[in-house]
Amino acid sequence: MAGLATSLGSGSMTNTISELGGASVILAIGTNTTATHPIVALQVKNAVRNGSKLIVANPKEIELCKFADIFLQHKPGTDVPLLMGMMRVILEEELHDKSFIQSRCEDFDAFEKSLAEFDLDTVEKLTGVPQDKIIKAARIYATQTPASIIYCMGITQHVHGTDNVLATSNLALLTGNIGKPSSGVNPLRGQNNVQGACDVGCLPNVYTGYQAVAIPEIKNKFESAWGVALSDTPGLTHTKIFDACYEGSISTLYLVGENPVLSEADASHATEAMKKVDFMVVQDIFMTETAELADVVLPAVTFAEEDGTFTNTERRVQRVRKAIDPVGDAKPDWWIACELAKRLNGKGFEFSGPEEIMEEISSLTPAYKGISYARLEKGSLQWPCPTTDHPGTPFLHAEKFGTDSGKGKFKPLTYRKPGEETDGEFPLILTTDRSLYHFHSTMTRRVYGLNVLAKEELLNIHPEDASGLGVENGQMVKVVSRRGEVAVKVKVTDICPLGTVSMTFHFAETPTNLLTCCELDPVAKTPGTKVCAVRVEGL
Amino acid sequence: MADKIELTINGQSVKADKGMTILETALRKGIYIPHLCHHHDLDPVGACRLCLVEIAGKWTKIAISCKTEVQDGMVVRTETPEINEMRQVTLELLIADHDTDCLACEQNTKCALQRVADHVGVNKERLQRLKSREVKAPIDDSNPFFNFDPNRCVLCGICVRTCDELQNVQAIDFANRGLGTKIAGFGDKPRIESNCESCGECIVRCPVGALTEKDYMKPTHQVKTVCSFCGCGCGLILGVRDNRLVSARGDVSSPANKGRLCVKGRFGYKFVNHPDRLTSPLIKRNGEFVKAEWDEALDLVADTFSKNKGEKFAAISSAKTTNEDNYVLQKFARAVMGTNNIDHCARL
Ligand code: SF4
Ligand code: SF4
Numbered sequence: 097m098a099g100l101a102t103s104l105g106s107g108s109m110t111n112t113i114s115e116l117g118g119a120s121v122i123l124a125i126g127t128n129t130t131a132t133h134p135i136v137a138l139q140v141k142n143a144v145r146n147g148s149k150l151i152v153a154n155p156k157e158i159e160l161c162k163f164a165d166i167f168l169q170h171k172p173g174t175d176v177p178l179l180m181g182m183m184r185v186i187l188e189e190e191l192h193d194k195s196f197i198q199s200r201c202e203d204f205d206a207f208e209k210s211l212a213e214f215d216l217d218t219v220e221k222l223t224g225v226p227q228d229k230i231i232k233a234a235r236i237y238a239t240q241t242p243a244s245i246i247y248c249m250g251i252t253q254h255v256h257g258t259d260n261v262l263a264t265s266n267l268a269l270l271t272g273n274i275g276k277p278s279s280g281v282n283p284l285r286g287q288n289n290v291q292g293a294c295d296v297g298c299l300p301n302v303y304t305g306y307q308a309v310a311i312p313e314i315k316n317k318f319e320s321a322w323g324v325a326l327s328d329t330p331g332l333t334h335t336k337i338f339d340a341c342y343e344g345s346i347s348t349l350y351l352v353g354e355n356p357v358l359s360e361a362d363a364s365h366a367t368e369a370m371k372k373v374d375f376m377v378v379q380d381i382f383m384t385e386t387a388e389l390a391d392v393v394l395p396a397v398t399f400a401e402e403d404g405t406f407t408n409t410e411r412r413v414q415r416v417r418k419a420i421d422p423v424g425d426a427k428p429d430w431w432i433a434c435e436l437a438k439r440l441n442g443k444g445f446e447f448s449g450p451e452e453i454m455e456e457i458s459s460l461t462p463a464y465k466g467i468s469y470a471r472l473e474k475g476s477l478q479w480p481c482p483t484t485d486h487p488g489t490p491f492l493h494a495e496k497f498g499t500d501s502g503k504g505k506f507k508p509l510t511y512r513k514p515g516e517e518t519d520g521e522f523p524l525i526l527t528t529d530r531s532l533y534h535f536h537s538t539m540t541r542r543v544y545g546l547n548v549l550a551k552e553e554l555l556n557i558h559p560e561d562a563s564g565l566g567v568e569n570g571q572m573v574k575v576v577s578r579r580g581e582v583a584v585k586v587k588v589t590d591i592c593p594l595g596t597v598s599m600t601f602h603f604a605e606t607p608t609n610l611l612t613c614c615e616l617d618p619v620a621k622t623p624g625t626k627v628c629a630v631r632v633e634g635l
Numbered sequence: 636m637a638d639k640i641e642l643t644i645n646g647q648s649v650k651a652d653k654g655m656t657i658l659e660t661a662l663r664k665g666i667y668i669p670h671l672c673h674h675h676d677l678d679p680v681g682a683c684r685l686c687l688v689e690i691a692g693k694w695t696k697i698a699i700s701c702k703t704e705v706q707d708g709m710v711v712r713t714e715t716p717e718i719n720e721m722r723q724v725t726l727e728l729l730i731a732d733h734d735t736d737c738l739a740c741e742q743n744t745k746c747a748l749q750r751v752a753d754h755v756g757v758n759k760e761r762l763q764r765l766k767s768r769e770v771k772a773p774i775d776d777s778n779p780f781f782n783f784d785p786n787r788c789v790l791c792g793i794c795v796r797t798c799d800e801l802q803n804v805q806a807i808d809f810a811n812r813g814l815g816t817k818i819a820g821f822g823d824k825p826r827i828e829s830n831c832e833s834c835g836e837c838i839v840r841c842p843v844g845a846l847t848e849k850d851y852m853k854p855t856h857q858v859k860t861v862c863s864f865c866g867c868g869c870g871l872i873l874g875v876r877d878n879r880l881v882s883a884r885g886d887v888s889s890p891a892n893k894g895r896l897c898v899k900g901r902f903g904y905k906f907v908n909h910p911d912r913l914t915s916p917l918i919k920r921n922g923e924f925v926k927a928e929w930d931e932a933l934d935l936v937a938d939t940f941s942k943n944k945g946e947k948f949a950a951i952s953s954a955k956t957t958n959e960d961n962y963v964l965q966k967f968a969r970a971v972m973g974t975n976n977i978d979h980c981a982r983l
Contacts, residue, residue: 113867113891134834134897135867141803163803285866287954289961293979296962298952300975304962309975322970331968331975337949346976348943352964353953354980375939382911392936393924395913396956399863400873400880400904404957406861408868408891416957419858419873420880423907424914425929429953429960432933433967439937442971445963453959476890532832533898539864542909545779545849545902549833 099261100281101306103269103505105498108291110280111244112410112478112490117142118278120240123233125153125264126175126250129160131532133284133409136246149240151233153178154250155527156556156598157591166233169593170223172527173514173627175251178230179263180509181219183270184211185234192238193272200496201269202503210508222511224593238271242279249286253528256514262507269504275493285409288399292407295464295479296457300331305461321460323443335361342369349376352429353396357385358601362579363609379432382542385604395426402428404450405472407479411489413467414476514627518595522578522629524561525596526611534602541602553606554587556598557632562588565632574633575599580610583635597632642709657700657711658686668713669722669751671729672791673701674840677800682792684725685751688713697721722755727762734771734786740844741851747842748789772817777827780902781838781848785817788845794818794837801895806831818845833898839884852881859886862900863955867891869900879908940972949976 101107116122116139129137137160144150144163152164155172170178186192187208197204216227223230237243245268251260261283268274268281285291297304307314315328332340338356340346342365349370360366370376370389378390387393399406400419407413422428430453437445447453451469458464466481466488477488496502518525533550534540541547555575557567567573569588574581575597584599584606592598601608612628640651644661651660656679661668671683679701686700691710697718700711712718730752737743772785792809795818799805806829810819820829838846854874862869870889874882883904887894916932917924927935940948950972952964961979968977 114893130832133865133867134832134899135869135892135895138802138895145803287980288861288863288865288868289956289958290866290954290979292958293952293954293956293961296958297965298961298977298979300978303965303969318969322966324970326969327973327975329975331977332949334951334978334980337951337976337978340949345946346949347947348940348949350940350948350950350968352951352960353955354951356980359980375943377936381906381913382909383913387913391919392932393913393917394932394936395915398907399860399955399957400907402957402960404959406863406868407958408861409866410868410891412868412891413958414861414868414870414889414891415859416863417858417860419860419875420878420907423912425916426912426914427929429956430963433960433963435929435933436937436940437963437967437971439933440941440971442967444966444970447963450957450959453962457958457962475888539906540899540903542906542911543903544905545833546898548779549898 099258100265100283102499103262103265103507104274104281104493105500106492107283107294107306108492109282109284109410110274110492111278111282112412113139115278115491116140116244116246116282117146119143119148119242119244120278121149121151121236121243123151123153123237123243123245123267124160125179125245125247126252126260127246127248127284128154128156128158128250128529129246129248129284130158132248132286132530134532136284136409140246149236151236153233155593155596156529157593165236166229168223168225168229168233170225171593172525172596173256174223174511175260176256176263176509177214177219177222177511178225179260179267180211180214180511181216181223181230182234182237183267184214184216184219185231186238186270187211189235189238191235192270196272197269200272200275200504201506202501203506203508206508207266207506210510213510237267241271241273242276243268243271243273244278244280244282245273246282246284248284252283256512259509259512263509265504266506266509269506274504275491275495277491280491280493283409288408289406291409291411292405292413295407295461300333303460304457305463307461318460321456338366338369341373344372347374349373350379351376351386351390352379353381355380355384355386357389358604358607358609361609361612363607363612364580379429381426381539394432395424396432397422397426397428401426402450404428404430405454411478412476413464413472413479413481415469415472516578516627516629518629522576522631523595524630524632526575526577526628526630527596527598528608528612529556529598529600531600531602534600541604550602553584553599553603553608555584555632556587556589556592558590558592558594558596559588560594561597561632562586565634567632567634572635574635575611575630576633577611577628577630579612582606582608582610597630640705640707642705642707642711644711645713651705653705655705657688657690657698657703657705657709659701660705661700661711661713666713667754668700669726669754670701671747671751671789671842672793674793674796674842676840677793677796680792680796683789685722685755687718687721689715689718719755722751723758726751726755727757729789730757730762731766732786733789734784740787741847742841742844746844775825776849777825778831778833779849780833780898781835781846783818783826784845784847787843788818789843790816790818791842792818793840793842794846797837797840798831802832802834802836804830804832804834807837833902834896835898835901836895848882852876854881861889862896864899864903869896870894871896871900871904873904880904944971945973946976948972948974952977952979954979
């Protein structure tokens with residue numbers, strides 16, 4: 097997120113999901129789309145069926161590879177060299193869009209200089225991808241328009257996630273593949289409403305609509321709207337919050353719908369941290385592993401029991417409608433927070449319901465200004481939607497970028513080693529993945545049929561690695577990292593390259609995130625769960 | 636596409652777009668031509684041979700209307716004694732092998748085969764003679780979400796084409812030949828062993844009762860909403876009965892998914908009414924959770940929060956809940972607790 101916001105001025109998908117169907121070439125990097133975004137994957141497959149080219153870059157031979165023209169199987173953590181290598185080819189062969197670079201972009205020279213270190217010999221050595229494939233991919237991407245890039249956690253959940261993201265925006269800017277239909281950079285948001293949670297200010301440094309807490313005019317605006325004095329110090333990010341709990345500077349924690357015991361990288365650290373706080377409230381729909389640790393547990397409703405809106409990965413604000421009455425005594429999260437606020441003499445929490453809350457959101461948020469329940473009743477709207485008669489925005493950056501200067505910014509990049517490296521003791525790289533049949537764990541693990549389809553955690557391992565270790569399909573093994581160990585069943589498969597193993601993290605019985613690494617990307621503060629050194633031992 | 640073509644169907648003058656088939660044109664006009672293998676999302680195959688029509692003029696012939704494009708000046712008759720006789724024979728062959736316990740079938744009253752039979756009519760005696768097979772083929776109930784009953788299958792191939800053309804999965808195909816033809820996973824294995832992704836798109840399109848959802852219950856009313864799993868944000872129509880969710884289908888009017896769903900969206904709603912749901916506030920006393928009233932729990936939380944305002948406090952909200960919930964939570968952290976220590980769980 098942090099990456100695209102600096103280079104393009106917005107951290108969201110530049111295009112609409114259905115526009116992928118119209119792309120002439122799609123580069124899918126660090127996304128196991130058929131598992132994580134099945135409906136986006138349908139668009140990609142349709143595009144291929146209608147003749148567009150598909151380049152897949154992934155350490156694993158994922159399902160989507162079946163539809164790809166080229167599959168670049170790069171080593172985990174080498175996205176920057178791979179993409180920079182492609183860009184070097186594009187420049188050398190003069191396939192870049194000079195007039196676009198000239199009229200719409202800035203900082204090209206510094207970027208161009210930074211390509212010096214990425215000669216194809218070096219790139220091949222770092223990524224493990226043969227040069228001719230890189231050249232071929234570069235040519236296809238640069239010569240077919242419109243071109244779309246899609247990416248997901250495979251790009252962001254790295255210690256150098258921000259660099260990875262900037263590499264994708266460099267590539268799009270270099271070829272002028274942005275600001276047009278079917279042409280852009282598209283981070284696929286994982287959860288149903290991550291986009292919305294960010295849009296409405298659940299981030300430590302910004303209010304709604306990415307308005308920075310540190311800017312005095314913004315602070316004044318919210319102070320007068322809310323009628324209270326506000327802090328201009330950005331707060332702690334999610335992972336830093338757990339550090340602060342661990343160190344004791346945070347004593348009180350209020351967790352809504354989250355299960356860090358399973359989902360947090362380096363989960364045992366997060367669990368220890370939560371045990372240390374004086375008072376923890378968990379608001380959720382089930383008694384999760386995290387809720388067990390709480391002092392008070394408050395029952396929340398599910399999406400089927402409340403009215404509201406979600407904003408999907410393509411910035412589409414859509415109405416969620418109450419289908420059934422709350423189960424038991426469960427209450428909507430907004431109601432609970434308002435009740436607490438009133439007891440703490442908070443002003444401005446007398447909402448009659450979600451519609452009135454949306455009115456306040458749009459009054460304070462330029463990109464949501466034109467959005468109201470009355471309009472949403474007629475159909476969804478994609479932000480930015482600045483006025484009540486604005487139709488919404490299917491693709492971004494048509495005339496100018498959202499940066500201060502209005503220009504797309506090239507970013508010089510350099511190769512940095514993954515946060516964690518293998519050694520004699522931990523010779524394999526573990527990367528985390530997701531299953532089509534589960535979403536994190538809390539919800540899908542309680543759907544009987546989904547657990548029949550994917551019933552347990554499996555360690556995917558290359559046949560040669562398996563035979564080297566003397567382990568067989570179906571055998572239980574122990575996976576050990578510098579942080580923890582878990583027992584898991586082996587699945588021998590060549591979808592993983594030699595030296596790389598993978599697991600999901602949907603199963604409480606096999607808490608994969610005990611192994612992963614919470615070393616953070618310096619900018620986005622996203623943990624590097626995609627690269628973690630492990631060893632596998634027979635049991 | 637805008638080119639208009641004029642033709643006559645059953646004496647009625649009809650306009651159509653170039654490239655449309657006779658069947659599409661007739662159906663759009665409200666003229667029913669019996670059919671089973673046609674589906675508007677899929678390429679025509681002309682497998683069921685029920686949609687025969689007579690074309691007069693310079694083309695005089697009997698043709699399959701789902702594969703014949705309209706042309707200017709065409710004169711089409713959808714009903715002639717000759718055509719009906721041909722349709723009857725085709726239909727009787729189909730029904731001869733088909734289970735007829737319609738009342739126990741989920742598709743009862745919605746079934747395309749019932750509609751064809753109703754329109755075409757069957758000759759009972761001929762049908763009796765045709766009824767050859769008494770042995771029932773086993774039902775494939777290996778998938779946890781749906782069953783396949785070959786005794787109700789009409790071999791229209793809509794499921795096979797859905798899986799191929801729409802899903803690009805190719806989990807199923809026609810197996811065997813002649814009388815033994817059936818739909819099956821690769822190598823005639825049960826579905827669970829195929830590469831089926833359980834998206835359910837084939838069930839939705841099955842025109843008869845061959846592919847059906849397990850434990851299906853008809854909803855009493857439906858509510859239009861959005862799937863709560865991934866960031867695709869598919870439009871979802873939830874079916875409700877007795878204050879419980881009993882079904883889900885894709886919302887064709889949603890630009891995000893145009894009616895399509897994945898396995899989680901179509902079947903994953905079942906967590907909502909799971910018996911494990913938390914139903915009342917709980918307060919931990921001496922290491923054990925004890926049920927509490929809302930007022931008691933809220934008073935306790937508010938009281939403790941009041942002593943820990945500022946940077947000692949942090950809230951983490953959820954990328955699963957609504958914008959409105961999240962807005963109020965961040966406002967609570969900032970305006971009431973006096974801190975910007977607010978984040979959500981997924982940093983992508
Ligand atoms: S459920 Fe989906 S994947 Fe499975 S056979 Fe039907 S269409 Fe194919
Ligand atoms: S139906 Fe599947 S693809 Fe669509 S939002 Fe739900 S989980 Fe995502």
